[in-house]
Amino acid sequence: xxxxxxxxxxxxxxxxxxxxxxxxxxxxxxxxxxxxxxxxxxxxxxxxxxxxxxxxxxxxxxxxxxxxxxxxxxxxxxxxxxxxxxxxxxxxxxxxxxxxxxxxxxxxxxxxxxxxxxxxxxxxxxxxxxxxxxxxxxxxxxxxxxxx
Amino acid sequence: xxxxxxxxxxxxxxxxxxxxxxxxxxxxxxxxxxxxxxxxxxxxxxxxxxxxxxxxxxxxxxxxxxxxxxxxxxxxxxxxxxxxxxxxxxxxxxxxxxxxxxxxxxxxxxxxxxxxxxxxxxxxxxxxxxxxxxxxxxxxxxxxxxxxxxxxxxxxxxxxxxxxxxxxxxxxxxxxxxxxxxxxxxxxxxxxxxxxxxxxxxxxxxxxxxxxxxxxxxxxxxxxxxxxxxxxxxxxxxxxxxxxxxxxxxxxxxxxxxxxxxxxxxxxxxxxxxxxxxxxxxxxxxxxxxxxxxxxxxxxxxxxxxxxxxxxxxxxxxxxxxxxxxxxxxxxxxxxxxxxxxxxxxxxxxxxxxxxxxxxxxxxxxxxxxxxxxxxxxxxxxxxxxxxxxxxxxxxxxxxxxxxxxxxxxxxxxxxxxxxxxxxxxxxxxxxxxxxxxxxxxxxxxxxxxxxxxxxxxxxxxxxxxxxxxxxxxxxxxxxxxxxxxxxxxxxxxxxxxxxx
Numbered sequence: 169x170x171x172x173x174x175x176x177x178x179x180x181x182x183x184x185x186x187x188x189x190x191x192x193x194x195x196x197x198x199x200x201x202x203x204x205x206x207x208x209x210x211x212x213x214x215x216x217x218x219x220x221x222x223x224x225x226x227x228x229x230x231x232x233x234x235x236x237x238x239x240x241x242x243x244x245x246x247x248x249x250x251x252x253x254x255x256x257x258x259x260x261x262x263x264x265x266x267x268x269x270x271x272x273x274x275x276x277x278x279x280x281x282x283x284x285x286x287x288x289x290x291x292x293x294x295x296x297x298x299x300x301x302x303x304x305x306x307x308x309x310x311x312x313x314x315x316x
Numbered sequence: 317x318x319x320x321x322x323x324x325x326x327x328x329x330x331x332x333x334x335x336x337x338x339x340x341x342x343x344x345x346x347x348x349x350x351x352x353x354x355x356x357x358x359x360x361x362x363x364x365x366x367x368x369x370x371x372x373x374x375x376x377x378x379x380x381x382x383x384x385x386x387x388x389x390x391x392x393x394x395x396x397x398x399x400x401x402x403x404x405x406x407x408x409x410x411x412x413x414x415x416x417x418x419x420x421x422x423x424x425x426x427x428x429x430x431x432x433x434x435x436x437x438x439x440x441x442x443x444x445x446x447x448x449x450x451x452x453x454x455x456x457x458x459x460x461x462x463x464x465x466x467x468x469x470x471x472x473x474x475x476x477x478x479x480x481x482x483x484x485x486x487x488x489x490x491x492x493x494x495x496x497x498x499x500x501x502x503x504x505x506x507x508x509x510x511x512x513x514x515x516x517x518x519x520x521x522x523x524x525x526x527x528x529x530x531x532x533x534x535x536x537x538x539x540x541x542x543x544x545x546x547x548x549x550x551x552x553x554x555x556x557x558x559x560x561x562x563x564x565x566x567x568x569x570x571x572x573x574x575x576x577x578x579x580x581x582x583x584x585x586x587x588x589x590x591x592x593x594x595x596x597x598x599x600x601x602x603x604x605x606x607x608x609x610x611x612x613x614x615x616x617x618x619x620x621x622x623x624x625x626x627x628x629x630x631x632x633x634x635x636x637x638x639x640x641x642x643x644x645x646x647x648x649x650x651x652x653x654x655x656x657x658x659x660x661x662x663x664x665x666x667x668x669x670x671x672x673x674x675x676x677x678x679x680x681x682x683x684x685x686x687x688x689x690x691x692x693x694x695x696x697x698x699x700x701x702x703x704x705x706x707x708x709x710x711x712x713x714x715x716x717x718x719x720x721x722x723x724x725x726x727x728x729x730x731x732x733x734x735x736x737x738x739x740x741x742x743x744x745x746x747x748x749x750x751x752x753x754x755x756x757x758x759x760x761x762x763x764x765x766x767x768x769x770x771x772x773x774x775x776x777x778x779x780x781x782x783x784x785x786x787x788x789x790x791x792x793x794x795x796x797x798x799x800x801x802x803x804x805x806x807x808x809x810x811x812x813x814x815x816x817x
Contacts (some may be wrong), residue, residue: 171745175487182494182509189508195775199501199508202763206490206497213487220483232744236540241740244536244712248733251716255726264716268709275539276705290710294717302370304721 170229172217179214183207240275247271259309264291319445326672330680335375339677342379343684346386349403351394351696353538353704355711356403357387358753359531361647362523363718365654373655374670378677380651384644385437385627385678388587389685392429392620393696396422405587405623408595412608412615419611420553427555428565428613429620430689436573436621437682440628443577444635445675448664452636455661460768461779465789467639467762471755472793473582474642477589478748482800485751488742492752495520496759503767515727522650523722525756526643528735529742529749531715535708536740555690561613568598568618576622580629586642587623587630594622628678635659635671639758643750646757 183204192198247267255263268287272278278286295315298304308315329335349360361383368376391406396413409429416425458466475485498509499519510516557565575597576590598618599608608615633641638660640646652659657667664671689696719732739749773779781787 171747175491179490185509189506193775194770194777197767197770199504199506202766203494203497203508206493210487210490210494213483213490216483217481217487220481233540238540240539241536244539245733245737248532248712248716248736249730252726252729252733255720255729260717264713268713271709271712272705276708278703278705282706286706286710290713294713298717298721302367302721304366304370305724306717306720 169218169221172214172221175214176211176218179207179210179212181207182210243275244271256307257309259311259315260306261291261295261311261315262309264294319449322668322672323445323676325668326674326676327679329374329669329673330378330676332374334372335378335673335677336680338371338375338379339382339681340684342382343386343389343681343688345379346383346388347390347685347688347696348699349383350387350390350392350406351402351699352707353394353398353400353402355534356530357384358526358643358647359534359711359715360387361644361651362526362531363714365523365647365650366718366722368651369654373652373657374673376655377648377651377670378674380648381631381674381678382681384648385624385681386685388437388620388624388627389430389433389689390696391623392433392616393426393689393693394700396425396429396616397697398700405591405626406620407588408591408619409616411595412610412612415609415611416613416616421611423553423555424557424561424613425616426693427690428557428561428617430555430686431557432565432569432572432617432621433624433689434682434686435569436576436625437628437685438679439573440577440580440625441675441678441682444628444631444678447581448632448636448671451632452661452664455637458637458661458785459783460765460772461783461786462789463637463639464762464765464769465780465786465793466637467758467765469789469793469796470633470639470641471751471758471762472796474754475751476796476799478751480746480748484747488747488749488752489755492755492757493759493762495525495752496756497763502760502764515725520731520756521719521723521728522647522757524719524728524731525735526647526753527715527719528732528737529739529753531711532732532736533739533743533749535712536736537743538704539708555693557613564612564614565617568594568614569621571597571601572618572621573625576625577629579622580626580641581632582641586644587626590622590626591619594618631674635663635674636661638663639761640754643753646754649757 184207186200186204186207189200189203190198191201191204247270251263251267265287268290269283272283272286295306298306330339345360345364346357349355349357361380364379364383368380387403388405391402392409392413394400394402395406395409396417399410399414401407401410413425413429416422471489475482475489478485494509498516499507500517501508507517572594575594579590579593580586595615595618598614599605602608602612602614604612630641630645633639634645634649638658640649649659657663657670715732716729719728720726722728742749769779780790
């Protein structure tokens with residue numbers, strides 16, 4: 169039911185955005201014409217989901233995460249966001265080394281030697297393949313003087 | 317005669333060293349992602365989409381196509397040996413394939429899967445070669461109303477066939493269309509749903525959305541539960557099935573091939589649905605239905621043939637109409653667009669080298685796959701033994717690098733992360749990502765064709781029902797929408813969904 173309510177609010181928001189953009193008229197539909205109707209359709213489907221959940225009873229949200237390693241999921245999301253914030257400033261090599269080491273030592277631990285070999289191998293392998301072979305520039309950040 | 321000379325031209329393109337290498341790389345990566353649980357053809361194609369930028373259109377598209385049909389071969393290996401499907405189309409192969417492996421018959425299971433796939437793949441290419449030019453000449457007469465209705469039908473069929481609630485699938489299709497409309501309006505040039513963010517002016521990128529919803533979400537879903545993979549690889553033995561195995565399998569392969577091809581061609585259909593349909597058909601027709609689930613070889617042969625045939629059939633709507641029938645083809649459409657080529661009725665006449673080059677490369681790719689999956693099966697067994705705790709950090713890293721290199725923008729990494737979380741939550745709450753992604757790609761085309769139709773008809777909505785093809789498509793779409801409301805049909809659809817689960 170909570171999912172349905174979220175999408176209901178989202179659908180109404182989108183319909184309003186479409187209305188705001190301008191509906192135009194049937195012979196010359198405006199920029200918001202399709203968005204408005206899609207928003208209303210979304211709200212309609214979401215309403216049917218909410219009613220369905222009320223009629224049939226919906227699952228307790230907490231039960232969806234019972235017995236799972238949900239903290240690790242949150243940790244990965246947090247790591248990806250931090251990676252995004254630091255990626256261009258610090259550079260690909262340092263960021264990916266740290267990310268891989270954290271993933272292999274904290275999220276699902278493997279022995280240190282394996283973690284180090286895989287982290288260094290993958291980081292420098294990807295950097296070389298992208299920057300030198302495919303000529304796709306990854307940010308060098310702090311290591312710019314050495315990596316060129 | 318004309319087809320043979322065109323095919324000859326295609327082979328001349330496909331046999332150029334760079335295209336041959338692209339084909340091998342594509343089918344190799346396809347087999348690899350098929351074998352590895354946790355990364356499928358969608359993620360792999362999204363990841364490699366930026367790489368195609370630095371190659372010729374022929375090489376890029378041949379490689380992308382190879383990943384798709386290659387993954388259909390590889391998926392069965394994991395299903396048979398580990399009981400975890402390498403990709404969604406091989407889910408059903410787990411049932412009998414893994415039972416055969418546990419009974420010490422992993423070899424014949426792998427063998428029949430590879431040979432059934434080869435037969436079906438070859439049939440699909442021949443059919444593609446014969447059907448596509450005919451359909452393309454027919455589709456030249458299509459106007460905006462026909463395209464609009466055909467795409468609406470495609471989205472409705474996908475929502476209908478997706479497991480679980482149809483309301484949720486349709487809702488996801490609406491969300492996908494909305495996402496597709498973010499950015500500059502193609503007709504009025506007004507920015508839409510950009511919320512004054514410069515990064516959104518060109519719209520939301522396909523690669524970060526797909527990588528998030530499929531790649532990252534899959535990793536998050538796998539990480540939250542610790543799964544032990546046990547590889548049944550000690551007694552693979554001879555890969556060649558016995559005479560009795562062939563007796564049981566030959567008609568299953570034929571039926572799976574034909575069924576898979578037609579389901580693959582249908583908009584919204586695809587390899588996953590065809591493999592389930594084939595399994596259900598074989599169980600119904602079998603003289604020994606009690607063996608299904610206990611190691612019936614026809615339960616491996618039929619679905620594996622069906623998913624490969626469907627993978628070939630799925631190229632037809634994309635190459636002849638320019639409409640991708642499923643998510644994978646939507647990514648292939650992305651590869652075409654990157655190179656400034658518009659697939660559709662004029663592709664065969666305007667870019668014969670690309671069309672016939674793809675067809676010829678599929679013949680070559682199928683032979684490469686047979687070699688990769690029969691004599692070299694041992695390599696894939698070794699790959700399967702790599703623990704997931706080592707694989708997932710690398711997959712995550714490839715996702716980040718792939719997404720960043722697609723647009724050289726760190727914003728895309730954030731988009732991928734957000735969609736990764738959204739995709740994970742969608743799985744939890746029973747929402748399917750496939751209708752969202754297909755609608756995301758089709759959304760701008762649907763809107764564009766609808767607006768063009770209305771401008772053509774001076775605002776008269778009857779233009780959509782006055783044209784016969786458009787009318788038929790809309791009637792079929794309406795039938796799909798009404799069906800779940802009828803109790804008897806709803807029960808049938810729910811049974812199919814449960815079967816898929």
